[in-house]
Amino acid sequence: MPTVTINQKSLTVPEGTTIIQAAEQLNIEIPRYCYHPGLSIAGSCRMCLVEIEKMPKLQPACNTRVTDGMVVTTQSPKVKEAVSGVLEFLLINHPLDCPVCDQAGECYLQEYYMKFGLHDSRMNENKIKRHKAEVIGPHVILDTERCVLCSRCVRFVREVSRSHEIGIFNRGGQSEIRLLPDQVLDNNYSGNVVDICPVGALTDRDFRFQCRVWYLSKADSVCNGCSRGCNITVEANRQRAHHGEGRRVMRLKPRFNKEVNRWWICDIGRYGYKFIDDPSRLIQPLEKQGDELEPLDWSTAAERAVGRIREAKQRGGAGSIVIVASPQLTNEDLFVTRKFFGVDLGIDQIDFRIPDKNTLSDDDFLLRADRNPNTRGAEAILLDGGGFDLQRIIESASTQSFGLLYLCEQDLVKKLGSEPARRFLGQFDYVIYQGSNENETSGLANLVLPAATYAEVNGTFTNFEGRVQRIHAGIEPLGDSLPAWRVICKLAQTAGFDYGYESAAEVFVELAQTVTEFEGLSYEKIGSEGMKLPETQPVPA
Amino acid sequence: MPELALLTHVQHRNLMTVEEYRQTGGYEALRKVLLEMKPDQVIEEVKKSGLRGRGGAGFPTGMKWSFIPKNSEKPKYMVVNSDESEPGTCKDRVIIEKTPFLLLEGIAISSYAVGSSTCYLYIRGEYYDQAMILKQAIEDAYRHGFLGKNILGSGYNLDVYLHRGAGAYICGEETGLLESLEGKKGWPRLKPPFPAISGLYGCPTCVNNVETLAAVVSIIQNGGDWYAALGTPKNGGTRLFCVSGHVKKPGTYELPMGIPLRSIIYDYAGGMKDDRKLKAVIPGGSSVPILTADEIDVKMDFDSVAAIGSLLGSGGVVVINEDTCMVKALLRIARFYAHESCGQCTPCREGTTWLKKTLQRVYEGDARQAELDQVLSIAFNMMGTTICPLADAAAMPVRSYIQKFRHEFEYHVQHKCCDVKPAVRI
Numbered sequence: 001m002p003t004v005t006i007n008q009k010s011l012t013v014p015e016g017t018t019i020i021q022a023a024e025q026l027n028i029e030i031p032r033y034c035y036h037p038g039l040s041i042a043g044s045c046r047m048c049l050v051e052i053e054k055m056p057k058l059q060p061a062c063n064t065r066v067t068d069g070m071v072v073t074t075q076s077p078k079v080k081e082a083v084s085g086v087l088e089f090l091l092i093n094h095p096l097d098c099p100v101c102d103q104a105g106e107c108y109l110q111e112y113y114m115k116f117g118l119h120d121s122r123m124n125e126n127k128i129k130r131h132k133a134e135v136i137g138p139h140v141i142l143d144t145e146r147c148v149l150c151s152r153c154v155r156f157v158r159e160v161s162r163s164h165e166i167g168i169f170n171r172g173g174q175s176e177i178r179l180l181p182d183q184v185l186d187n188n189y190s191g192n193v194v195d196i197c198p199v200g201a202l203t204d205r206d207f208r209f210q211c212r213v214w215y216l217s218k219a220d221s222v223c224n225g226c227s228r229g230c231n232i233t234v235e236a237n238r239q240r241a242h243h244g245e246g247r248r249v250m251r252l253k254p255r256f257n258k259e260v261n262r263w264w265i266c267d268i269g270r271y272g273y274k275f276i277d278d279p280s281r282l283i284q285p286l287e288k289q290g291d292e293l294e295p296l297d298w299s300t301a302a303e304r305a306v307g308r309i310r311e312a313k314q315r316g317g318a319g320s321i322v323i324v325a326s327p328q329l330t331n332e333d334l335f336v337t338r339k340f341f342g343v344d345l346g347i348d349q350i351d352f353r354i355p356d357k358n359t360l361s362d363d364d365f366l367l368r369a370d371r372n373p374n375t376r377g378a379e380a381i382l383l384d385g386g387g388f389d390l391q392r393i394i395e396s397a398s399t400q401s402f403g404l405l406y407l408c409e410q411d412l413v414k415k416l417g418s419e420p421a422r423r424f425l426g427q428f429d430y431v432i433y434q435g436s437n438e439n440e441t442s443g444l445a446n447l448v449l450p451a452a453t454y455a456e457v458n459g460t461f462t463n464f465e466g467r468v469q470r471i472h473a474g475i476e477p478l479g480d481s482l483p484a485w486r487v488i489c490k491l492a493q494t495a496g497f498d499y500g501y502e503s504a505a506e507v508f509v510e511l512a513q514t515v516t517e518f519e520g521l522s523y524e525k526i527g528s529e530g531m532k533l534p535e536t537q538p539v540p541a
Numbered sequence: 542m543p544e545l546a547l548l549t550h551v552q553h554r555n556l557m558t559v560e561e562y563r564q565t566g567g568y569e570a571l572r573k574v575l576l577e578m579k580p581d582q583v584i585e586e587v588k589k590s591g592l593r594g595r596g597g598a599g600f601p602t603g604m605k606w607s608f609i610p611k612n613s614e615k616p617k618y619m620v621v622n623s624d625e626s627e628p629g630t631c632k633d634r635v636i637i638e639k640t641p642f643l644l645l646e647g648i649a650i651s652s653y654a655v656g657s658s659t660c661y662l663y664i665r666g667e668y669y670d671q672a673m674i675l676k677q678a679i680e681d682a683y684r685h686g687f688l689g690k691n692i693l694g695s696g697y698n699l700d701v702y703l704h705r706g707a708g709a710y711i712c713g714e715e716t717g718l719l720e721s722l723e724g725k726k727g728w729p730r731l732k733p734p735f736p737a738i739s740g741l742y743g744c745p746t747c748v749n750n751v752e753t754l755a756a757v758v759s760i761i762q763n764g765g766d767w768y769a770a771l772g773t774p775k776n777g778g779t780r781l782f783c784v785s786g787h788v789k790k791p792g793t794y795e796l797p798m799g800i801p802l803r804s805i806i807y808d809y810a811g812g813m814k815d816d817r818k819l820k821a822v823i824p825g826g827s828s829v830p831i832l833t834a835d836e837i838d839v840k841m842d843f844d845s846v847a848a849i850g851s852l853l854g855s856g857g858v859v860v861i862n863e864d865t866c867m868v869k870a871l872l873r874i875a876r877f878y879a880h881e882s883c884g885q886c887t888p889c890r891e892g893t894t895w896l897k898k899t900l901q902r903v904y905e906g907d908a909r910q911a912e913l914d915q916v917l918s919i920a921f922n923m924m925g926t927t928i929c930p931l932a933d934a935a936a937m938p939v940r941s942y943i944q945k946f947r948h949e950f951e952y953h954v955q956h957k958c959c960d961v962k963p964a965v966r967i
Contacts, residue, residue, distance in 0.1 A: 043731035044885045046926050057925045063731050085922030089891035122915055124908075125898040149884065168726075168884070171709075173894030175884030 002068035019061035031112045033150040035062040038263045046086045092123040095145045103200030105213040137185030144176045147201035153193040163187040191270045207251045210244035211237045219474030224454045225269035227370040229463030230261035234474035247277040248475045266367045280438045282450035283479025302494040312403030318347045320403035325352040327372035328409045330459030332507040333484035334381040340492045351390035352378045356415045377462030380517040404430045413440035451484045452477035458504040469530035546759040546779045548795045551639040559685045562642035570761035575695035583654035589765030591777025595752035597855045599843040608737035609655045615744040619652040619660040623751045624713035627826035629857025632781035633751035635793045637671040641678035647754035655747045660701045666708040710881035714929045715748040728885045729929035772798030776842035784810040786860035799842040817862040825854025828934030830941035866959045867946040872900045878935035889932035892923040906957025
């Protein structure tokens with residue numbers, strides 16, 4: 001393995017490592033526009049030029065492999081001069097419209113100018129006029145005057161999305177990113193070109209002009225859009241409530257995870273966050289009075305719920321109660337659900353599987369047909385008893401009547417269709433709906449308990465491969481809503497079971513001690529990249 | 542008349558058919574190679590000859606061939622660069638027009654030497670007539686068994702495909718050419734890997750200029766030592782010098798390497814037209830640093846021209862007289878390179894356009910004197926920072942013209958007109 005010295009620091013790296021990769025490991029910043037670890041090497045922006053001993057010309061760090069004994073510097077006058085020269089070239093025709101540019105604050109022209117430029121402008125010519133603010137797809141807008149022609153977006157549509165919508169047209173100073181004839185940048189990964197654009201050339205139509213990036217707080221999370229569990233950052237505006245029509249979550253960005261999504265997320269996931277600040281959010285407990293739902297405070301609501309559960313149990317036994325949990329809930333939520341309803345109340349009719357009439361499919365990249373983030377977790381936590389089959393009850397359309405349904409975060413009307421959903425709900429004397437947003441199903445419930453969304457809670461999801469990954473609350477639960485596990489704890493406390501959990505972390509400790517598949521896991525072990533469940537024995541039939 | 546290696550038999554006529562070509566000893570070298578020599582022996586002979594690439598860079602041809610892997614699972618390609626895009630250059634054209642089979646014989650010998658059975662001949666789009674000549678010549682060679690299967694009963698096969706470019710300067714750069722040949726935009730490739738390892742379609746590829754390949758024939762005929770002796774040490778053979786500009790007899794002259802520039806201008810090109818005074822000479826195509834009238838005693842070989850800070854380049858000798866405005870001349874060149882930059886690398890894409898715009902203002906007298914130094918600094922920042930040498934090609938003339946003829950540039954800035962008489966108001 002070759003040993004390289006960069007700025008007097010030495011490092012031994014595997015064969016084939018490039019200088020830019022080695023420098024990253026040494027925490028030495030080499031500026032770059034065209035280089036992106038997820039794309040092929042273009043070597044054209046010329047920002048990463050470095051000086052290598054015994055080589056007369058500066059070399060691009062992105063395309064130069066380390067050899068044993070190589071001595072590299074990024075600090076010589078020659079390198080500094082070349083890099084600031086390249087930066088000057090990039091800026092001469094740039095419109096310098098930072099005050100109205102969405103990229104300001106996360107723009108690598110700004111960033112590198114402060115670090116490697118700081119030259120005075122000596123451009124005395126008229127700047128080249130180009131296409132501005134062109135809508136090139138449902139999610140992306142293009143400003144070719146701001147473009148540095150790094151070709152990351154072009155390589156992305158060639159190599160990652162393989163959708164080939166854009167290219168560089170013309171040559172020399174007239175070069176421009178354009179849509180190919182009769183093409184629209186419309187593929188399920190189009191939002192990623194905004195992430196990888198180092199400047200303000202490609203901006204996100206959804207985020208554009210909603211909030212300055214320096215007002216955003218960031219929380220590591222996991223997309224709830226499908227069972228892939230792409231790692232994301234939830235970016236929320238907590239300082240300027242009047243921006244973005246009062247929305248708190250302003251955007252989701254992909255977060256690198258080598259094992260799951262690398263640098264990318266799909267557009268369905270990326271733009272699927274709107275429900276979090278939607279007016280349909282449930283922000284207080286509600287109870288049906290006649291045709292209307294009337295607000296309640298939490299202690300009254302909890303008493304009402306527990307009272308109805310006790311009543312149903314007394315009248316028809318545990319068998320008259322059905323609990324429908326949700327693969328949208330965290331492992332912690334599901335564990336407390338199982339503990340209260342299953343263990344402490346002895347209800348064994350617990351399931352989460354609702355047949356969905358809307359058939360969804362995988363794409364051949366990240367998106368999975370199962371649009372729930374925690375199906376695997378729900379299977380591990382709720383189904384290890386086996387036995388109960390909700391689907392059979394739903395599909396048999398029996399006339400059997402039940403006492404009470406406790407339904408979590410599932411819009412039955414949407415999934416089953418209006419008639420089957422109403423028929424199923426009609427089999428129950430009393431329906432409690434626990435969820436984050438109002439929907440047709442919640443409107444049919446007798447009691448509605450408001451739950452927080454995934455962006456508002458700490459916890460874990462288990463993706464389809466059995467990878468347990470942590471999510472962190474980026475914002476507070478809206479209104480009086482509570483994390484689902486806290487809702488259940490409230491009911492449990494009212495029913496006389498005090499679990500004493502202070503945090504999701506404490507729930508997880510007990511989960512790991514109780515559920516076989518999670519044995520040995522802890523938040524520390526899961527870390528920021530997640531950890532796979534140990535291979536488990538198949539449940540004997 | 543000195544001894545020739547290329548245009549020996551075509552001083553007074555052209556050899557346009559296989560029969561005519563064979564009457565002058567044509568295809569004897571190929572026969573010798575295929576029936577008596579091993580590929581390595583051919584390479585050794587070419588190494589001995591001191592032949593250096595005639596495209597402009599002057600890389601030793603034998604050494605280039607020896608970089609092609611001997612044992613390759615992939616096919617190996619020979620690619621002929623006939624893009625001839627450097628302004629001031631018209632030598633490949635002369636070979637094609639006068640003796641196309643010399644090129645085809647050179648191609649066959651060279652392809653055999655590097656172990657290739659497929660050759661692509663890339664010719665600039667503007668050379669339509671020349672492409673038609675080659676098309677006919679290739680067909681003729683196939684008919685006579687000098688191309689195709691089992692050439693001269695040797696078991697060696699070679700196919701030659703003619704491909705016309707679409708008129709971009711940058712497609713004369715070998716990797717830009719390969720991209721273009723593959724049907725892509727002519728963007729030079731990042732190196733490494735070099736074409737010898739991964740060239741056309743990712744296979745080992747040897748790219749040679751027309752003049753280089755034509756020279757191989759006489760090297761085989763007469764031996765490497767004979768060829769080397771024609772020129773100067775490390776600069777074997779003869780060179781086609783394309784003399785244009787203010788001379789009495791512009792034209793393409795085959796002369797030995799190392800001949801003094803003065804001799805080219807005065808002994809062969811007939812001296813200055815209308816007996817005007819010589820002001821400057823571009824020795825090797827528009828991209829090389831210009832020489833002043835005081836520098837024409839230089840020997841025209843790669844090393845001697847480099848020693849005085851210019852380049853022998855493509856052999857395009859442009860002679861400039863005292864009536865020429867050097868500001869206008871430079872502006873013309875700057876416009877060319879701004880137009881021809883492929884736009885891939887930042888310094889070239891932005892720098893060529895910036896230089897063009899500022900030089901336009903200098904020419905019009907609408908610039909400050911300090912901007913002359915700024916132009917030099919822009920040119921400096923472009924040099925050595927890009928994937929291919931186009932940025933250098935644009936920057937080198939700028940630097941040399943302003944350094945050597947600074948007073949003319951200052952005159953423009955100060956007086957809004959030329960100091961070349963008769964003065965023309967701009």
